[in-house]
Amino acid sequence: MIYAGILAGGKGTRMGITDMPKQFLELGAKPILIHTVEKFLLIPEFEKVVIGVHPDWIGYTEDLVEKYLREHKSRIIIAEGGIDRNSTIENVINSIQAFHPISNEDIIVTHDSVRPFVTLRTIKENIELAKKYDAVDTVVEATDTIVESKNNSIITDIPDRKYLYQGQTPQTFKCQEFLSLYNALSVEQKNILTDACKIFVISGKQVALAKGEYSNIKITTVTDLKIARSMLEEA
16 A cells, blocks of 8 residues: 655654644645645555654544545545654554555655645656655755855865755655664664664665656745745646
């Protein structure tokens, strides 16, 4: 089976304009989170779309689903998010396990709740690549020169840009394999390895590259929100 995991567990308020987490801010006529979930509901291959949300905002999320996605409620699970990205993914998978025992071949496509402009093509490419590789990371080619400084003061390297990519989401992998690799990490490693695909990379697994889009922006600042609103108006 194939599942979607929408990662909305953050409670961050970096926008600085409200105490409401950014995934619940209005984008056009509905919250950012709803725009994102709607994209995944358009993919019939998903058995369930699981939203991992901060415990304080579960009731609010349930109300949003009732208001905007009532006809899709049977395909949606709302799960308690964790303290970070990977623990939220763990909780999402555990909520799937409670719905239906997961097999070694079951796939989860995880995605940031504040990336509402992800394309159906990108989601479908993640699913197809996950059938052939251990994991999938959505990326775009780096357009800026990347400068490395190991002491935050002096340049230590300027890598060749043609080998560099900017990571996005979705990130996709087998449910069981993620749990196995994640649970094998020490507490210190879990605190350092905040990117799910990096867990697969350091474990020697093959992580394929799915083609992202530069329009697949992550809305984290006021400027991002203004850009997103302009994109929606032009669509």
